[in-house]
Amino acid sequence: MSTAGTNIAMQSPQGAPARQPLLSVRGVKTYYGNIIALKGVDMDVHEGEIVTLIGANGAGKSTLMMTIFGNPRAREGTITYAGQDITRMPTHEIAHLSIAQSPEGRRIFPRMTVFENLQMGAAMHNMAYFDQDLERVCTLFPRLKERLQQRGGTLSGGEQQMLAIARALMSRPKLLLLDEPSLGLAPLIVKQIFEIIKELNEKDGMTIFLVEQNAYHALKLAHRAYVMVTGNITMSGTGKELLENPQVRAAYLEGGHH
C-alpha cells in the first residue's frame, strides 16, 4: 500500500517538522472481550491540523476515538497527549486535559434544556468564561440561540448535532474529537456543519480529529487523513492525496458526491 506517512510532519500547516505531535497513538490494540477491534494503530495529530479518519462500517473508527478517551481502554500500546501518557487515565480526567469529544450518536441530555446541556459542557471547567463561550457558541450556531430554553430531546437531528458540538466546545478544548458529525443529516446541514468545523480550525486554531463516513466532504476539509480497514490503518496522506487515490475513490467515493 502506498503511504505518505513518512513526511507527515512536513505537511502540517505550521511547517514545523521537529514538533512533537499533540496527540500520538502508538501500537494501540483494543479488545471487546476476546474480539480484537484495533490491531495496533499508529496515528498522529499535530497542533492546528484537521485530521480525518475514514473507513467502512465496523472498521474500528469509533473504537479508536473512544479508546483515546479511555473507554474502552487500550490493552496494548500508548496514547500520548501533549507529552503526557493518557493510556491508563480515567475518562473524566482525560476530559480535563482540554480534549473534548462529541461522541457518536450525539448523546445530548434529552430532558435537559439546551442551556443546561451547554452548562454541562462547561460544568467541570472554569465557569468564568461561561458567558463569553455561550456567546461564541450562539454565534456559531444561531439556531441554538433561539432554542436555549427548549429541551434537548425536542430538537431536530441537525440541531441536536449542533448542540453536541457546541457542548463539546464549551470546555474550551485544544483538541476536538468529532465522531460522525454528519450522521443522518440533510446535505445542506452537513455542509453547514463542515463549514463550522473549518471555521473553528482556521479562526480559533483548534485542532480537530474527525471520524467520518462522508468521505468526500471529510477529505476535502482535512489537512491529513487516515484510512482504516478492519482495525488497521492502511493508508495515510494529505486529504487531497487520498481524494485522488484510486483505491480510496473505488472504496469510499464512487457513486458518491459527484
Added chain:
Amino acid sequence: MNAPSITTTAPTDAVTRKFDLGAALKDAVKTALITLGLSIPILAYKTDQSGADLYLTPRWGLVAIVCAIVFGLRLVLHAFTASRAYTKATPSAHQATEPVHATPSAFQHVSRFAIPFFLGAALLFPALVYLVQGGLTESRYWVDLGILILTYVMLGWGLNIVVGLAGLLDLGYVAFYAVGAYSYALLSTTFGLSFWICLPLAGILAAFWGMILGFPVLRLRGDYLAIVTLAFGEIIRLVLINWVDLTNGGAGISSIPRATFFGIPFTAGEGGFAATFGLEFNGMHRIIFLYYLILMLALLTNFVTMRLRKLPVGRAWEALREDEIACRSLGINTTNTKLTAFAIGAMFGGFAGSFFAVRQGFVSPESFNFLESAIILAIVVLGGMGSQIGVAIAAIVLVGGPEILRNLTFLQAVFGSGFDPNEYRLLLFGAGMVAMMVWRPRGLISEREPSVILKERKAISGSLVKEGHG
C-alpha cells in the same frame, strides 16, 4: 429544518374553550331526575319477609345516594369532554418545533398555585384541625395522620434524589430509614444523647451506609441495581433481627427518650413545656411539636434538593440519569457523582428514621420491611420522578388515601352493614396504580422544571421524550 411552525393563534372555536357550567348543571339535574324516576320502582322499596308476611321497607337514603352519584358522574363527564375538546382545539406543546407561548403546561398550572397552597395548608394544618374538631385532644387523629404523611413526603423527597434525579433505582431505601431510627434509639438509650445531637449523627451514619451500598453497585444499572439494593435493604433488616446483643433483636428497642422542646420536656410537672409557657398541660403539645418538626425536616429536604439541582453536582446527577457515557466524556467523575447521590439520599432517610424513632418511642425491625421501600418508591414513581410537588401529592394520596377510606362508613348504607371499606384498601390502591400507569405513565407531574430559567418560561415539555433517546 424549517418544519412548519405550530404557533397558537386565538382559539377559533370559542365554545370549546369555555366549560359551560350552567348547561352542564342543567343536564346533570335532568339525569339525576331520570335516575330518581327509575329508582322508585327498582330501588326505593325492599321486600322483607317476616314469617308469612311481606313488608315493604323504604330505602330513600339509598335512592338519594345513587342520584347524587349519577349527578356527580354526569358533571364530571361534561367537564371531561369539554377539556378534551379544548385540548384538541389547541396545538400540543409536545409536538411544536417553535416555542409555544400560549398554554402553560400542567406543571406550570400546578406549581403556580399549588406550592403556596400546600405550604400554607401544611403550616396551618394543626390550627385548622383544632378549629374543625373543636379541641386539642379531639384533633389527635388528624395531626397524627399529618405527621405520617409528612414522614412519607420527606422519605419520598429523599429517595427522589437517588431515583428521580440520579436515575439509580433503589429498592432498599428503607435500610437508611432503619439506620437512622436505630442510630437515634441506640445513641439516646446508651449514651443519653439528646435528639438534636443524634439527628445529625443519624444522618451522617445513614450517609455512610449509603456510600457502603454505593461502592459495590457502581457498575450496575437498572434491574441489576434494583435487585442489589433490594438485597441490601433485607440484609440490614436481618442484621437488626439477629444481632440481639446490640439491637435487642425482634423485640426491638423500647422506652426511647421523647423529643424535648429544645431542652424543655413535654411533661406535666414543674419545668415542663406547659408550665414554662403558662399553658394547661396537654399531651397534644408534643404531637403538634412533632408535626412542625417533621414539617421543617421535610422542607429542609426539599430546600436542599432544590439548591443542589442548581449546583454542578445536581446537574451532574440529572445528566447521569440521561446519559452516563456523555457525562464521562464531559469530564464528570461518574463514580463520585453516584456516591454523592446515594449518600445524600441516604442522609435524608436517616433524618426521617431518627424522627420516626423519637415519635414512636419504640423501634423494631418489623417497621422496616420491604413494603415500606415499595411504598416510598411508589410515591416517587407515581409523583413523577424528579418532581418535588408531584412526590408530595403522591404521598398525600398513597398514605392519606387509605386512611380516608377507613372513614367512608356511609358506604355501608349502599353495600349493606357488613361492608368494611377498609378491606378494599389494597384493591383500590392497586386499581389506582393501574389507572395512573395508563393515563399518566410518567407520574402525576411528569414535566421536569429546568434548573435555570432564562427570561421567560416556555411551554415546551420533555414528557414525550424518553430518557436516553432523542
